[in-house]
Amino acid sequence: MDEAAKGETTEPALLRRARRGDETAFEALYHGHARAIHALAFRLTGDAAAAEDIVQDTFLRMFGFLSGLREDTPLRPWLKRVAANLAIDRLRRGRHHADDDALLHALDDGPSPATVAEADGLLRRLPPVARTLVWLHEMEGWSHEELAHRFGRSPSWSKSILSRSLSRLRGHLEPGTGNERS
Known part of the structure; x- marks a missing residue:
């Protein structure tokens, strides 16, 4: 050459x-x-x-x-x-998302910011599937239809997980939102 x-x-x-x-x-x-x-x-x-x-x-x-x-x-x-x-x-x-009830429970009752090492970062506080949905939707621009298709679920499943995940993340960022645990 x-x-x-x-x-x-x-x-x-x-x-x-x-x-x-x-x-x-x-x-x-x-x-x-x-x-x-x-x-x-x-x-x-x-x-x-x-x-x-x-x-x-x-x-x-x-x-x-x-x-x-x-x-x-x-x-x-x-x-x-x-x-x-x-x-x-x-x-x-x-099979991290085989049990939707467990995933939703983890989003609602996950560890508080005080119990999660700060070095892991905010997204690391989410379960793997939730973290993946948030990143791909918010940062990579995947639609709910694309996510649902790729996970073998419905768009409403994607919307529900994303909504709860974002709400949980907002709770970690906003002081006094009731997400603190003793």
Whole structure:
């Protein structure tokens, strides 16, 4: 390969090179997006090891789907969608949301801010499914219909969990809302 082609570092050029089997191009794509994908996966799962697995699986899927990726479309949204779907699959396999009553109870009667380590952050106070719904809806822009479809539930299920989750988060932020426990 000539030096001019190896010097191309734009995302479309890297995709073209990766399709031709250029390992350094694939590596450059990985290094350009891995941290953001890991951050999303960690936010959704709350588990560093699971997040690392999701990053690896996401890039393996990208590698297997290189020919289908469009050069004129940014890669990161596709990677984020794959990573979010992998995180949801983990939650579904783990049956973290099998008992809706338990999930709703956890949202209503979860630990108070005083008993949760501040380093874990506000979202970590939510059960995994609730945390995932909040992040994907509020930060990634997924609709209730998309969430419901992906979780195999109804849009009203998504709306209910999201509403309770946001209410709980507001309660943690607003002093004197009655969420304090002794």
